[in-house]
Amino acid sequence: MTSSRAFSDGKRALIAYLMGGDPNPSFCYDAALSVIEGGADALELGIPFSDPIADGPTIQAASVRALSAGTKPADVLELAGELTKSVRVPIYVMTYLNPMLRMGLPAFARAASRSGVTGVIVPDLPVELSDEWLVAARAQSLETVFLVSPATSSSRIDRIVEKCSGFVYLVSVYGVTGERSSLPDYAQEFVSRVKNRVTIPVALGFGISRPETVKQAIKLGVDGVIVGSALVSRLANSERESALDELRSYTRELKAATLIA
Amino acid sequence: MTEPEHKAGWFGEFGGQYAPETLKEALDELWRAYQRYSEDREFQSTLSSLLRDYAGRPTPLYFASNLSKKLGGAQVYLKREDLVHGGAHKMNNAVGQALLAKVMGKTRIIAETGAGQHGVATAMAAALLGIKAEIYMGTHDMARQRLNVYRMKLLGAEVHPVESGSKTLKDAINEALRDWITNVRTTYYLLGSVVGPHPYPTIVRDLQSVIGKEIRTQSEEQIGRLPDTIVACVGGGSNAMGTFAPFISNTEVQLVGVQAGGQGLESGMHAAPLIAGLPGVLQGMRTMVLQDDYGQIRTTHSIAAGLDYSGVGPQHAYLKATGRAKYETATDEEAVAAFVELCRLEGIIPALESSHALAYVIKHAAEASKDSVMVVTLSGRGDKDVESVAAFRGEIL
Numbered sequence: 001m002t003s004s005r006a007f008s009d010g011k012r013a014l015i016a017y018l019m020g021g022d023p024n025p026s027f028c029y030d031a032a033l034s035v036i037e038g039g040a041d042a043l044e045l046g047i048p049f050s051d052p053i054a055d056g057p058t059i060q061a062a063s064v065r066a067l068s069a070g071t072k073p074a075d076v077l078e079l080a081g082e083l084t085k086s087v088r089v090p091i092y093v094m095t096y097l098n099p100m101l102r103m104g105l106p107a108f109a110r111a112a113s114r115s116g117v118t119g120v121i122v123p124d125l126p127v128e129l130s131d132e133w134l135v136a137a138r139a140q141s142l143e144t145v146f147l148v149s150p151a152t153s154s155s156r157i158d159r160i161v162e163k164c165s166g167f168v169y170l171v172s173v174y175g176v177t178g179e180r181s182s183l184p185d186y187a188q189e190f191v192s193r194v195k196n197r198v199t200i201p202v203a204l205g206f207g208i209s210r211p212e213t214v215k216q217a218i219k220l221g222v223d224g225v226i227v228g229s230a231l232v233s234r235l236a237n238s239e240r241e242s243a244l245d246e247l248r249s250y251t252r253e254l255k256a257a258t259l260i261a
Numbered sequence: 262m263t264e265p266e267h268k269a270g271w272f273g274e275f276g277g278q279y280a281p282e283t284l285k286e287a288l289d290e291l292w293r294a295y296q297r298y299s300e301d302r303e304f305q306s307t308l309s310s311l312l313r314d315y316a317g318r319p320t321p322l323y324f325a326s327n328l329s330k331k332l333g334g335a336q337v338y339l340k341r342e343d344l345v346h347g348g349a350h351k352m353n354n355a356v357g358q359a360l361l362a363k364v365m366g367k368t369r370i371i372a373e374t375g376a377g378q379h380g381v382a383t384a385m386a387a388a389l390l391g392i393k394a395e396i397y398m399g400t401h402d403m404a405r406q407r408l409n410v411y412r413m414k415l416l417g418a419e420v421h422p423v424e425s426g427s428k429t430l431k432d433a434i435n436e437a438l439r440d441w442i443t444n445v446r447t448t449y450y451l452l453g454s455v456v457g458p459h460p461y462p463t464i465v466r467d468l469q470s471v472i473g474k475e476i477r478t479q480s481e482e483q484i485g486r487l488p489d490t491i492v493a494c495v496g497g498g499s500n501a502m503g504t505f506a507p508f509i510s511n512t513e514v515q516l517v518g519v520q521a522g523g524q525g526l527e528s529g530m531h532a533a534p535l536i537a538g539l540p541g542v543l544q545g546m547r548t549m550v551l552q553d554d555y556g557q558i559r560t561t562h563s564i565a566a567g568l569d570y571s572g573v574g575p576q577h578a579y580l581k582a583t584g585r586a587k588y589e590t591a592t593d594e595e596a597v598a599a600f601v602e603l604c605r606l607e608g609i610i611p612a613l614e615s616s617h618a619l620a621y622v623i624k625h626a627a628e629a630s631k632d633s634v635m636v637v638t639l640s641g642r643g644d645k646d647v648e649s650v651a652a653f654r655g656e657i658l
């Protein structure tokens with residue numbers, strides 16, 4: 001399955017992020033089903049890492065929970081495999097580079113592909129060091145989604161987009177992942193600058209946690225939004241059944257906000 | 262600088278710039294500014310004056326006659342970085358980068374610290390140059406280096422406790438990187454070792470190379486030739502890299518780096534990635550990393566907070582891979598014994614970090630002939646470690 005399924009017919013995609021194996025594999029599986037039932041058009045599953053430098057406290061805590069539960073990179077790929085059997089949305093894996101390197105890039109790509117994963121997002125793999133991974137990924141028809149930040153120059157955006165497939169991940173703020181109440185004032189200029197230079201869909205993430213922010217993002221002209229910390233913290237803060245209900249209903253609110261514009 | 266670098270920021274297969282996208286332009290800006298000011302006469306002359314008049318350079322190359330006599334082998338010289346202002350070699354880098362921050366127009370400096378020496382040096386340099394400094398430090402290190410925490414506060418710096426992970430140096434670097442990602446437009450990240458994404462390993466090595474350059478001049482003057490062996494401790498590896506760099510092309514000079522053996526390599530409680538690690542990517546660099554079978558970074562142990570790190574500067578990984586330098590370990594116990602030995606024999610209290618290098622010398626000097634010369638970089642003074650040593654010896658202060 002390619003990304004086009006999430007972005008088809010001019011639909012604005014809601015991409016839900018959960019940490020793989022958080023707080024344990026079966027709970028995580030049910031949480032993923034809940035956000036998809038709630039209307040998520042795609043799912044991003046994190047592979048927990050001991051030193052997540054691009055993540056704020058919420059995702060850091062999720063990493064700790066998942067690692068404490070013994071989650072290994074292969075477990076997250078297996079979880080993705082279980083999900084792709086029963087749901088029909090693209091699943092992306094977000095991981096730092098070292099766990100991929102430890103498994104071996106071709107082996108990682110093969111395992112991801114066997115699990116039906118659509119694409120891979122690696123926040124500490126810059127485009128100029130990505131050739132070896134891209135060869136492995138293309139051999140398995142995996143998409144590679146690169147991140148672009150407000151600090152990225154226009155010429156660099158062009159270099160990134162050339163290697164990027166599926167969608168472009170726009171980092172909305174100078175900052176790490178985490179809930180924020182609104183988008184920064186430079187977001188409009190940033191989104192427009194990227195939109196003008198790319199033909200594949202762009203999705204905005206980092207700090208988008210409320211329906212109002214989703215609306216704000218959609219109005220800026222993005223093709224999708226990525227919500228992570230707001231979902232992860234809902235999963236962390238309640239009992240299993242109520243957490244699953246809460247995730248489903250909150251995702252529904254977020255999805256409804258994408259339909260406004 | 263002292264060896265051909267095939268590509269800026271790479272040392273063979275090690276180094277590189279595995280940084281989040283938000284930092285890319287800032288790292289490029291830093292590299293451009295660094296290259297420009299390395300050639301700028303006014304900048305270099307200001308830096309030289311500060312190193313001389315503020316930091317107290319050059320530091321002596323001191324012949325440790327009592328120690329040499331007792332060991333009965335090589336003649337042992339100490340490069341006295343413990344006499345640098347602030348109490349460690351860290352000032353060489355801190356004052357250079359703080360000056361760079363100033364000319365780049367940055368209004369805020371952040372730094373990580375392990376033992377607190379880099380934090381103290383940064384706080385001092387920032388106070389001198391009138392820039393606000395904020396220091397990240399793991400709470401485990403804050404407890405064992407509480408005097409340095411208070412020194413930083415006295416100097417006007419803000420100290421941010423880091424509670425994540427093992428609450429040591431690696432976690433402090435993570436938190437500093439997150440701050441930099443957030444405040445990159447106004448903030449200068451003053452990294453304290455030869456680690457992290459390019460250009461830090463190069464900048465910090467160059468600024469610390471003053472140690473090795475002085476050793477060259479002083480050994481020519483004092484003994485009429487270059488030393489046979491040069492020894493330095495390696496955590497991130499900045500004092501060792503600064504010591505080794507000017508000697509890399511002199512292959513007759515043996516270079517020895519000493520990592521923290523902690524409670525012994527077999528115990529798993531150590532900080533010796535060059536010996537027990539595997540290549541990996543950590544905190545922006547490809548280097549030797551202590552990691553598990555799944556690529557998770559392992560926690561480390563050393564009595565010396567400044568060596569308690571799961572990664573190491575990429576140029577050390579390269580020097581090890583090419584065989585140009587050899588790397589050994591000293592345990593907590595050996596380091597404390599060396600600490601006490603130097604106190605008693607020479608009246609010098611060495612940092613616990615530097616005591617690892619001394620432990621190697623104590624173990625191996627006797628194997629060398631009496632006309633051979635061993636230089637050990639005494640990277641810092643040990644006043645900060647008095648409590649840790651007392652606790653290790655089961656004594657209550």
